Amino acid sequence: MRGVPEGLFERTSPSGPLTEEHLALRDTMRDFVAREIVPHIDEWEEARRLPRSLYRKAAEVGLQGLIWPEELGGSGGDFLMQIIAFEEIARAGAGGVAASLGSYSIGLPPIVKLGRPEILERYARPVIAGEKIAALCVTEPGGGSDVAALRTTARRDGAHYVVNGEKTFITSGVQADVLTVAVRTDLESRGAKGISFLVVEGDSPGLSRTELFKMGWHASDTAHLHFADVRVPAENLLGVEHEGFRAAMLNFNDERLVIAAQAVGFAEACLAEARAWAAERSAFGCRLSENQAIRHRLVEMVMQVDAARTLVHDVVARRMAGADPLPTHIARTAMAKITATTALFNVAGQAVQILGGMGYMRGTVSERVFRETKVLSIGGGADEILKDLAARQMGF
Numbered sequence: 001m002r003g004v005p006e007g008l009f010e011r012t013s014p015s016g017p018l019t020e021e022h023l024a025l026r027d028t029m030r031d032f033v034a035r036e037i038v039p040h041i042d043e044w045e046e047a048r049r050l051p052r053s054l055y056r057k058a059a060e061v062g063l064q065g066l067i068w069p070e071e072l073g074g075s076g077g078d079f080l081m082q083i084i085a086f087e088e089i090a091r092a093g094a095g096g097v098a099a100s101l102g103s104y105s106i107g108l109p110p111i112v113k114l115g116r117p118e119i120l121e122r123y124a125r126p127v128i129a130g131e132k133i134a135a136l137c138v139t140e141p142g143g144g145s146d147v148a149a150l151r152t153t154a155r156r157d158g159a160h161y162v163v164n165g166e167k168t169f170i171t172s173g174v175q176a177d178v179l180t181v182a183v184r185t186d187l188e189s190r191g192a193k194g195i196s197f198l199v200v201e202g203d204s205p206g207l208s209r210t211e212l213f214k215m216g217w218h219a220s221d222t223a224h225l226h227f228a229d230v231r232v233p234a235e236n237l238l239g240v241e242h243e244g245f246r247a248a249m250l251n252f253n254d255e256r257l258v259i260a261a262q263a264v265g266f267a268e269a270c271l272a273e274a275r276a277w278a279a280e281r282s283a284f285g286c287r288l289s290e291n292q293a294i295r296h297r298l299v300e301m302v303m304q305v306d307a308a309r310t311l312v313h314d315v316v317a318r319r320m321a322g323a324d325p326l327p328t329h330i331a332r333t334a335m336a337k338i339t340a341t342t343a344l345f346n347v348a349g350q351a352v353q354i355l356g357g358m359g360y361m362r363g364t365v366s367e368r369v370f371r372e373t374k375v376l377s378i379g380g381g382a383d384e385i386l387k388d389l390a391a392r393q394m395g396f
């Protein structure tokens, strides 16, 4: 049941067919996934982390630098490239691999967008080169949805900030070398005002980590982080002090589109496995796929994957063209994430059903992805929070 599933139809984006560059990237990523990811998934799931060599290999095909400037070792591609890359990685059918290999896609943007030149050199360049692992640390034990309520403090002390507090559920948190941490720098403040981003080095004295164990995403290392008087050079502040909340919120939009693209890829992996199983497996003297009920189920799965992909690509194309006012973009992004992750939830469940008992067994893509569906409706903004956000943006 292993292997990168073939796509059901050539992918196009609503803005027109993918360009030669997009198609070339898709082929490169498909080859990378087949060669460097698929054969090792079980081993990494068992080890509960990815090997550092994978980050270097991913950098060789340009993954981490896809959308970042050439001056930093990137290739300056457009955002659709990022979407295609993550859809392809997801088609391996292992959310933990996509999550930890992809933690740079949430940890790096605040650094590249807001960091001073020396910070870019020190932290962004090695992450893009696959030499260092980045993580984004926003969620706290007291709550993740209400970002504005975060309590980790960074008190200014001469040329340093002194960080105290806790972060939890942090993807790549066990291994990360470069931590992009949301902190409260205005200690008198409450709510959104007074929040900043700092880059904290993984080996900073006073930083300790505890590994967390999860329902799925086993190949991804997830950690609880404890900051006890961690001294961080003041130059590691990203952007304007106390003004980090808006940057965090805008950053979430791209993260949500990447999650939506991954949901499409995971759903396609399940669909491909179920389709192959239905064509091979016999019951009551005929192939499963000869039953109309099974064929209808497969068509319903294709409908959901196709609709989700079309929506995600449309939101991405309009984002790239600057076609929508910001509130519209925020609302459509939130709704696209919910649509794609709901499609995945349904498709993964239907795939397990078609595989029968085999769909409940370790070793099938559908079993693993089914266990991994829930997290995509929680991380990057839970469904309830995103519906509230969309409602506010649309003036409901």
Ligand SMILES: Cc1cc2nc3c(=O)[nH]c(=O)nc-3n(C[C@H](O)[C@H](O)[C@H](O)COP(=O)(O)OP(=O)(O)OC[C@H]3O[C@@H](n4cnc5c(N)ncnc54)[C@H](O)[C@@H]3O)c2cc1C
Pocket (backbone or CB within 6 Å): 135, 136, 137, 138, 139, 142, 143, 144, 145, 146, 168, 169, 170, 171, 172, 214, 217, 222, 375, 378, 379, 380, 381, 382, 383, 384, 385
């Ligand atoms: C595997 C995994 C990896 C993660 N990786 C990272 C990471 O790398 N970095 C990071 O910073 N965070 C990470 N997270 C955290 C994730 O972003 C949070 O779990 C998420 O934001 C939800 O926060 P919470 O878990 O504290 O739930 P809560 O905020 O406590 O919410 C609990 C439930 O209540 C609902 N709810 C809350 N408020 C309302 C309301 N007003 N109305 C209706 N319903 C409401 C929520 O939608 C949710 O369903 C990760 C989480 C997981 C599970």
